[in-house]
Amino acid sequence: MQKTIFITGASSGLGKTAAKLFQSKGWNVMATMRKPEDERELSQLENVTVLKLDVTDSKELKETIDDILENHEIDVVLNNAGYGLVxxxxxxTDEQIKAQIETNLMGVIRITKAFTPYFRLKKEGILINITSSFGLTGFPTCSVYSATKFAVDGFSESMGYELAQFGVKVKIVAPGGIQTDFAGRSLDGAYHEAYQQLIAKVQEGYxxxxxxxxxxxxxIAQVIYEAATDGTDQLRYIAGKDAxxxxNERTETGAEAQVQRxxxxFVF
Known part of the structure; x- marks a missing residue:
């Protein structure tokens, strides 16, 4: 039986790549994004449905998912929508911080909550949440971004415990750096003169x-596909050599030693 995956943030980067991979493997794909009218590639593929969805709009989110679940069977949900605040x-500003939390954390929580009763009654399903290597280890100039990704990690682990009794799996894919436009289109940021040296040091990584x-x-999309299809109860999938x-450093040397290193x- 042909399976279906629901993906947020599918307009570009990892989300679009994952949509194309699952489609190539014979899956139906529900590819959601804020501006579907701008999409020129996924909309041309067989078995791909492009839909409008802003994960920060709770009303639109509920209406979209309710409509999908009335007309389609969903097997996997991929919470991919997000951006970096550096x-x-x-x-x-407070507005920047709130927007980061709304997209990266509240979006995941809202999507998960919307699909939970459906999967619970179905007694199967997989929720895959994209975090980051900075959701496993902190990093300078990424405090709020890391806060959201650490939160998604903890949220996912907790939800995995809640939903295991119903046969529903929750998984985390934590990538390191990706060769996409994330460092351009998907970044917001702010500058402060007092941190000039630190910012310059961090920017070397970009x-x-x-x-x-x-x-x-x-x-990274291949790791997501593995998480969706390997049939295991594995929680975390660390994706990429840098991640x-x-x-591995954190697990082998301990968190405190890594923090000190x-x-x-970044001490000047």
Whole structure:
């Protein structure tokens, strides 16, 4: 039987790549995005339905998902929508902080809550939430972004416990750097002169040379596909060499040792 995946943030980057991969594997794909009228590629593919959805709009979200569930069987939900907020905390406005939390955290919570009764009654289903290597380890200028991704990690683990009794699985895919336009289109930020040296040091990680070492979106999408199809109860899938290196360091040396090591790189 042909399976169906529901994807948020499918207009570009990892979301679009995942949509194309699942479609190529014979899945039906519900690809959601804020501006479907701008989509020119996914809308041309067989078995792909492009839908309007802003995860920060609770009314639109409920109406869209209610309509989908009246007309379609959903097997997997991929919570991918998100963006990065980069800069020193004291440079951000309240509006920037609230917007980051609304998209990266509340969007995941709302989507999960909307699908939970459906999967519970169906007694099967998989919820896959995209976090980040910065949802496993903190990093300077990523305080609010990391806060949302750490929160999604904890939320996912907790929901996994809640839903296991109903045969529903919750999984986390935590990528490191990806060779997409995330560092451009999907970033917001703010500058503060007092942090000039630190910002310059962090920006070295976004140089063309460093980005060339990041994972290709196709490789991360393959990890997502594995999480959706491997039939295991595995919770976390660490995706990418850089993410695995950070995660392995934390598990092998301990969180405190890793914190001290990273902190020493940013003391001037």
């Amino acid at each position: 800069g020193p905390l004291e440079a951000f 140089s063309p040379e460093q980005i060339a070492n990041y994972s290709k979106p196709e490789d 695995n290196a950070l995660y 990273i902190q020493s790189d």
